[in-house]
Amino acid sequence: MSNVLVLVDHSAGTVRKTTAELLTIARRLGEPVAVFIGDGVQDALPALGQYGATKVIALTNPDLSQYLVAPKAEALQQVAAKIEPSAILISSNAEGKEIAARLAVKLDSGLITDAVDVQAGPVTTQSVFAGNFTVQSKITHGTPIITVKPNAATPEAAETSPEVEEFDVTISDAAKTARITDSKPREATGRPELTEAAIIVSGGRGTGGDFGPIEAFADSLGAAVGASRAAVDSGWYPHAYQVGQTGKTVSPQLYVAAGISGAIQHRAGMQTSKTIVAVNKDPEAPIFELVDFGVVGDLHKVLPTATEEVTKRKS
Amino acid sequence: MKIVVCAKFVPDATADRRFRSEDNTVDRAGVDGLLSELDEYAVETALTVKEAGDGGDDAVTILTVGPEQAADAVKKGLQMGADAGVHVVDDAIHGSDAVATSLILSKALAKLEADLVVFGMGSTDGGMGVVPAMVSERLGLPAVTLGSEVTVDGQTVRIRRDGDTASETIEGTLPLVLSVSDQANEPRYPSFKGIMAAKKKPVETWSLADLELTPEQVGGSSAWTEVVEVTARPPRSAGTIVTDEDGSGAAGLVEFLSTNKFL
Structure with a gap:
């Protein structure tokens, strides 16, 4: 079976529900390989295993969190070169879409954003024009890169015990030109996302x-x-x-x-x-x-x- | 400083938007179109940056890629106060996806020698919001995206981005790619003077050949995504509507929620 890369969406090792959804979708397409960027991979491991990740690739290079999305796209390109995935799944939020956009240019690959469903093929479903139309699409060139919206799938457990593989990435100076100089966390409301x-x-x-x-x-x-x-x-x-x-x-x-x-x-x-x-x-x-x-x-x-x-x- | 706003001509969201039945692409010719509302914030940002400068050789150019009618998007930008326009138009462009569009824009931006490239947060039709990142990748320029507040301080561009989990300050050095949200400003309306002045402003029309691109590199035949099927969403069936009288509305609402197992 082919590998399907899933970029883990997490906050300090706490895996978001969207990642469980991506892993569930990835199992329809092949064997899910989770890519974890940042600290806290051990904390994330149980959740990733619960939803069927067969392997977890951990990237801890500090450049990945200090700068914006460009280094993350470079890192994924290097992981993709090694793993040769049949598809790459990323959460459809602002950061995920920018990473996907850069990766599509780097890998000469087609990109579909905001999928509300993904089935074997992969064939994606998107909701367009204010939800007035449903569009089914496929990617015809390169490695399909798909960003998936929250609630696109119901997470289904499929217990595995994935190994963690540390992976070294090299980040170019060109990718480090936009930086975050200040960050004020939003006040928690206690309500769901x-x-x-x-x-x-x-x-x-x-x-x-x-x-x-x-x-x-x-x-x-x-x-x-x-x-x-x-x-x-x-x-x-x-x-x-x-x-x-x-x-x-x-x-x-x-x-x-x-x-x-x-x-x-x-x-x-x-x-x-x-x-x-x-x-x-x-x-x-x-x-x-x-x-x-x-x-x-x-x-x-x-x-x-x-x-x-x-x-x-x-x- | 050369400021270039990448502006998109889109079908009017309040009109009847549709797909062409022959190739499943968005019908851009047969419907009323206009400058994407979200790009007005980009035009406003560009004009504000220019006005805050030292009045030297700063100039704002509106760049659009699209069919003949897309010239309207350029015109709107000029009416708001931009100095010049460039319209890339070529039959071979029809059906281009985001990856191909970013290629055309990158070539045009390089030709214009843009210092500051400004985008809106996304288009009101495709709405992918990925082209700024793709252009940044292709040109090897830094990108600061989705700014809700923008300051240009010499060579440094600083934005505030209100993300889902934090409010961040992000900065980069010119030349760079900037995108702004609809929180960034209040776009100005074209004045009568602006509308008259726009008629005399220079607009260049470029073909793919002018950008050293071949038809094979863009358009529907080279698109790396293919729409297999388009389905109109079935209209929602009419629901129950009650008029509130002395608390009957609340009672009905709770009963509905209970029956449908939301409690």
């Missing part, structure tokens, strides 16, 4: 700037909080939580849009959610064309009452 959450409650213009009812309802459901562009542009909620064309594209099991009219920019980011619920004062709001369940009413009245009832039922 927006792109990975099973349930998302989002607020828009209709909140009038008060996200209290949105956050309370989200917490009663164990959900992540999102915001429309109108709410972000008004300075009511941070940009990192924006759902839509210029923010995050999400596809949760349940999406609750409160006080959001449903402009194309917003729909582009949430239209593929499995179940959609909306609360809006305006019965003509376009968001109601998408919903499975809609309430025409004031979110400041509907959400607090619903929060109370949900909390009661859960306790």
Whole structure:
């Protein structure tokens, strides 16, 4: 069986759920080989083994974390030269897409980004034009490089005991020209990651700037909080939580849009959610064309009452 | 300093966007198009950098690759205040993927001897957001991407990037590739004066041959990705809509969540 490289997405050795999804997908295409960049590979090992990594290649060169994405792309190129993978899978976030872009140029290979499904072939599925079309594609040249969106697969365990192989990479000076000079970690909210959450409650213009009812309802459901562009542009909620064309594209099991009219920019980011619920004062709001369940009413009245009832039922 | 904004002509997102049935490529000719909204932030950044400079020989050029109508994207940039435009147009370009597009842009940027290359965060049609990184790779220039705040200090370009886990300060030295998010600024509207002035600004049209590229290197035949199937998403079936009266909305909502096992 051929090797399929999976770039591990982790935070100090804590493996993100997206990596389990990538490993699950990699098993459809061949034998998953995990590439781990940075410190903490021993901490990550159990999770990588649980989802079927047959081998873990560890890269610890300090240049890899000090500089931006260019060194990581160089490192992957060197790993690919040795392993000769049949495909390379990377998480579809900002950093992952840039690494993939550079790697595609280096390896003279085709690139597909934002896959929502990958099957043997590999044949990828993408959701395009605000979710109005589904496109199936394949890569016809070089080593297929695919970035995969969160929730593209349900992680399936397949216990292995992978060996860790230290791998030395050489980073060119040319790759070290853009550097991170300062980094302020974002305050933890205790809520699930927006792109990975099973349930998302989002607020828009209709909140009038008060996200209290949105956050309370989200917490009663164990959900992540999102915001429309109108709410972000008004300075009511941070940009990192924006759902839509210029923010995050999400596809949760349940999406609750409160006080959001449903402009194309917003729909582009949430239209593929499995179940959609909306609360809006305006019965003509376009968001109601998408919903499975809609309430025409004031979110400041509907959400607090619903929060109370949900909390009661859960306790 | 030569500042070049790479701008894309895209189908209007509010119009009926579609694919060409004969080759599964995006229909760019048969629909209304315009400068990608996200590239307006790049134009604004370029103009701000120029205006903050010493008024020397800084100039802003709008570079676009696309069919005849893509000249509209250049025009919009000129109306906003850019100094000149370059439109790379060639029948052989049709169907180019991101890898091929980055090749064309790189050749044009080298020919323009760009010091600062500015991109938006992604296009509003393809939306891959990978071309800035590819161009940086091809030209061997540093890239600072997705800036929400940009400062140019002599030869140093510094950005603030608000990522998922941290807010970072990133810097590099000119010449470099920069991309900006829609948080970077508030793009200006073209003034009447700007619209009139744009008519007299120079726009060059380049072919592949002008860039020493051959048709085999770009376009659909050389694309390394192939669309096998395009399916329109089935419309969502109409859901239940209730009007809230004295708490009935909340009760209905919770009942719906409970029935569908979200509680």
